[in-house]
Amino acid sequence: MEYFLNELQKTVKRMARTIAEERILPVRAELDEKEEFPWAIMKDLADTDMFRVFIPEEYGGLGGGCLELCLVVEELSRVCSAVAISYASSSLGSFTLLQYGTEEQKQKYLPDIASGKRLAAFAVTEAEAGSDIGAIKTTANREERGYVINGTKQFITNGGEADIYTVIALTDKTKGARGASAFLVEKDTPGFSFGRKEKKMGIRASATRELVFEDCLVPAENRIGREGMGFLMTLKLFDYTRPEIAAQAVGVAQGALEAAIDYARKRIQFGHPIISFQAVQHMLANMATDVEAARALVYAVARTVDSGAKNFSKESAMAKVFASDTAMRVTTDAVQIFGGVGYMRDYPVEKMMRDAKITQIYEGTNQVLRNVIASELRKRRTIQE
Numbered sequence: 001m002e003y004f005l006n007e008l009q010k011t012v013k014r015m016a017r018t019i020a021e022e023r024i025l026p027v028r029a030e031l032d033e034k035e036e037f038p039w040a041i042m043k044d045l046a047d048t049d050m051f052r053v054f055i056p057e058e059y060g061g062l063g064g065g066c067l068e069l070c071l072v073v074e075e076l077s078r079v080c081s082a083v084a085i086s087y088a089s090s091s092l093g094s095f096t097l098l099q100y101g102t103e104e105q106k107q108k109y110l111p112d113i114a115s116g117k118r119l120a121a122f123a124v125t126e127a128e129a130g131s132d133i134g135a136i137k138t139t140a141n142r143e144e145r146g147y148v149i150n151g152t153k154q155f156i157t158n159g160g161e162a163d164i165y166t167v168i169a170l171t172d173k174t175k176g177a178r179g180a181s182a183f184l185v186e187k188d189t190p191g192f193s194f195g196r197k198e199k200k201m202g203i204r205a206s207a208t209r210e211l212v213f214e215d216c217l218v219p220a221e222n223r224i225g226r227e228g229m230g231f232l233m234t235l236k237l238f239d240y241t242r243p244e245i246a247a248q249a250v251g252v253a254q255g256a257l258e259a260a261i262d263y264a265r266k267r268i269q270f271g272h273p274i275i276s277f278q279a280v281q282h283m284l285a286n287m288a289t290d291v292e293a294a295r296a297l298v299y300a301v302a303r304t305v306d307s308g309a310k311n312f313s314k315e316s317a318m319a320k321v322f323a324s325d326t327a328m329r330v331t332t333d334a335v336q337i338f339g340g341v342g343y344m345r346d347y348p349v350e351k352m353m354r355d356a357k358i359t360q361i362y363e364g365t366n367q368v369l370r371n372v373i374a375s376e377l378r379k380r381r382t383i384q385e
């Protein structure tokens, strides 16, 4: 399909594909097997200016938006979702600063994130606060010296690897939804350490780790925006970043579709390539149609985000729900088309199926996102202009 990409979009897409095929493809199985953080590839992405894509020009970026970021994430995920999410989490960790930070904060942190010298991460989730982020217990108490953070964050992507963390903590426990604030915490801050590293089903080369804060003193100038805005900022952040998770899903589904077509052409049974059987053809036809529909929705939503629209919670949730459900279906069908070898680690599709699953879970489970979509529908009957 023709998506009418501009020159910058075509360039970043092409560059991401080159890195994916030349640098990631040869090592993706090994990275997955060893559960090893892809530092060498992060360096390749930095050297080719990929971290500049989502940062404005005045801070050393290329000034791209949601669509440019989605194109990079999609191309990386087509080959390896673990690499893609390690890259994308740096944008997740930067956006609150980008949207609500002071000029000083932006000048201090964004150029290093743009150059890829320092990775970023975002931390809201805790053991008892997943979908229900309002249940967080981590506190940030105001003292004369600054804010003292105590608590433990769970399942943080890039945990332990990133240098800059956007952390949501309670500045006033009595204020409910208005009681949380956002803070920038640097890796080597005293009182900040890393706990359990998770062993995962998929995206195994990405780091998912606990962040532990024990009387961690953060200067007052590291608070992002006003006190009490932390939850609102988090909800807004996910509206911006869910299309990236949707792009991750489109990428992994595309990778699985291509692998399934190649295999179906080569595999001979009953004297014919299995692609000559109508049952296989129809599976492939459905997979290709679903991937294209998901891509079209993701790009349309990314363009809506980039248009400066004020509210796109519903559209952003729709893109993630539709694309991640597509990715799960398509990768599962790819394993089916491969038959027995599809179940083996020698072939790429079992990894893709494992990797696809997380896109239905993080940045809002698909059940919670259906609640988001339904709640917007309850507020406004959608009228298509």
Ligand SMILES: Cc1cc2nc3c(=O)[nH]c(=O)nc-3n(C[C@H](O)[C@H](O)[C@H](O)COP(=O)(O)OP(=O)(O)OC[C@H]3O[C@@H](n4cnc5c(N)ncnc54)[C@H](O)[C@@H]3O)c2cc1C
Pocket (backbone or CB within 6 Å): 089, 121, 122, 123, 124, 125, 129, 130, 131, 132, 154, 155, 156, 157, 158, 200, 208, 358, 361, 362, 363, 364, 365, 366, 367, 368, 371
């Ligand atoms: C690999 C990985 C990486 C992650 N990276 C990050 C990160 O970088 N930063 C970060 O802050 N967090 C991160 N997370 C956390 C992630 O966003 C949460 O796991 C997710 O939001 C779900 O929360 P939970 O796991 O506590 O599930 P729960 O909220 O306990 O949900 C369990 C089940 O209940 C359902 N459910 C819950 N509430 C409702 C409801 N109201 N209506 C219907 N169904 C409901 C859910 O859909 C799900 O099926 C990551 C998680 C994983 C697994």
